[in-house]
Amino acid sequence: MYFSAKITETVSWIGINDRKSDSFENYIPLPKGVSYNSYFINDEKTCIIDAVEFGSEGNYFKKIRQNLNGRPLDYVVINHMEPDHGGALSDLITIYPEVTIIGNKKTLTMIKAFNHNFDESRFQEVVEGEILDLGYHKLTFAFMAMVHWPESMATYDITEKILFSNDAFGSFKSLDGGLFDDEVDIASFENEMRRYYSNIVGKYGVQVVNVIKKISTLDIQFICPSHGILWRTDIKKVINFFNNWGQFIPDEPGVVIVYGSMYGNTAKMAEALGTDLATYGVKNIKIFDASKTDSSFIISDIWKYQGLFIGSCSHNNALYPKIEPIIFKLQNYGLKNRYLGIFGNKLWSGGGVRGIQxxxxxxxxxxxxxxxxxxxxxxxxxxxxxxxxxARLMAEKILNKKIEKLES
Ligand SMILES: Cc1cc2nc3c(=O)[nH]c(=O)nc-3n(C[C@H](O)[C@H](O)[C@H](O)COP(=O)(O)O)c2cc1C
Ligand SMILES: [Fe+2]
Ligand SMILES: [Fe+2]
Structure with a gap:
């Protein structure tokens, strides 16, 4: 069945689960898939909130046709023009020539960048706080620049208290049947939610926290993001997660040890650190060989834990090529609130440890x-x-207590 799922009597999820794409933004692996959530509002005026990735439409257009049931499509709200949402827009416009596209000033620039022949007369610009009246549903708009692009905005349904938050509060992992937080095992989404946040939106923590402040005055019954699970029972949980991640507050005490090693010497050092940390009482220890595990998983765990060891052998006077992009991303995203231990290996003039330093x-x-x-x-x-x-010094920080040196 391709039927859409009801959120309320008049609002439905018409999204698509993408289990086929290997990666997101063509570089972040999707072992558990991803969903592109799109929503249909059945009112005097019909309205879609966000579209889906081009090429992954599946039954998307059938779902729209089914929901319209012969009526015209009046509006499509484009909260964000990144192709994982805006990709199907061109086809939508072709199939529904009467539709009006809703966005802000910057959205229009983006639409035109993706489609230079876009007919501007189809576009209706909204400003922050403006109300779009669908009949029963009154929609309003909150701009959230850089969560995830400059034109990004959230749409709030004043009538049914639904926040269509787009990339904010989103997650990797397809929806395997259940849509809402109370229909799934949330724990199975946590890591994929953090991996999504830390790799996609992680640079814009300040903006995420500002969005949370902005929506704090709203009465929200549903958070409907553009990826992953929808929230209606434990809304505070997802807000807390994003609020903490936005401020680089770690989830749990623990340490990530990530290393790059060609011949295994730096690897031996990482192993020793792991054993020492455990001896000193640290329980959550994750050791990653950067050549083996995709950096998105490592970065996600760096967001999770407060302690971080980075180790690199030396490679042409510089960092090892698999460590370098991780460090670049951490620096680019402005990682904060972390304790860092540095180790590495060389044969002559070094470069690994120097790069981490x-x-x-x-x-x-x-x-x-x-x-x-x-x-x-x-x-x-x-x-x-x-x-x-x-390891002892790290354990002292992580466990927040004085730890004596072991006798040996
Ligand atoms: C392509 C290549 C480039 C290297 N460049 C450097 C270097 O610039 N400086 C240095 O001290 N060692 C350099 N090395 C030596 C390694 O860093 C050294 O053998 C180190 O012990 C390897 O650690 P590992 O066993 O963890 O791979 C280089 C090795 C290779 C294969
Ligand atoms: Fe995005
Ligand atoms: Fe997205």
Whole structure:
């Protein structure tokens, strides 16, 4: 069945689950898929909120036809023009030539950038707080620049208290039947929600927190984002998640150890750190080989935990090529509120540890603990002692208590 799912009597989810695409924005893996949530409002005026990715439409147009039931399509609200939502717009316009596209001034510029032949007379510009009257439903608009693009906005249905939040409060992972937070195992979405946030929106934490402030005065019964689960029972939960992530507040005590190693020497150092941390009482420890695990998963766990060890062998006077993009992204996104331990390996003039140190120096909200440990080839007994001390200092920070050195 391709029937759409009801949110209220007159509002339906008509989105699409994409289980086929390998990656999002053509670089972030989608092992659990993603949904493009689109909504249909059945009123005196018919209205769609956001479209879906081009090429993944599936039954999308059938669902629209079914909901319209012979009536014309009056409006499509474009909260955000990124192709995962705006992709199907051209086809929508072709199939429904009478439709009016709703967006803000910047949306129009974006639409024209994607479609230079766009007929502007089809476009109706709205300003923040303006009301679009569908009959029973009164929609209004809250701009949320940079969550995720400059033109991004949320649409609020004043009548049924639904916040169509677009990329804000979104998640990777397709909807496997259940739509709402109370119909699914939320825990199964948490990691994919954080991976979505930290990799897609993570640079715009300040803007996310501002959006949360902006909507705090609204009576919200439903949060309907453009990806992932819809919220109606534990709305505070999703707001808390995004509020914390936006401020770089970690979810749990724990440490990520990520390393890049060609011959296994830096890897040995990472293993030692893991064992030492556990000995000192840290429970959540995640060790990642940056050559093996896609960086989006590593970055997600860096958002989750407060402790971070980065290790790199040296490569042409610089960082190892699989560590470099992770560091670049952390710096670009302005990672804060983290403790960082540095380790690495070299044979001659180095470059790995230096590269991590440069990142630390350039990142204001990151506190480097202890002294970087740089081994030359196979780590020595002395190197292992230095790593043990780094682990002890990290454990003190993470567990927030004084920890004595182990006798050995
Ligand atoms: C392509 C290549 C470039 C390297 N560049 C450097 C370098 O610029 N400086 C340095 O000290 N060592 C350099 N090395 C040596 C490695 O960093 C060194 O062997 C290190 O111990 C490897 O650590 P691993 O066992 O964790 O891979 C290079 C090695 C390779 C293969
Ligand atoms: Fe987006
Ligand atoms: Fe999106």
């Amino acid at each position: 440069n990142f630390a120096d350039a990142s204001k909200g990151i506190e480097v603990i202890g002294t970087p440990v740089e081994a030359i080839g196979d780590p020595t007994f002395e190197n292992y002692k230095e790593l043990e001390e780094l």
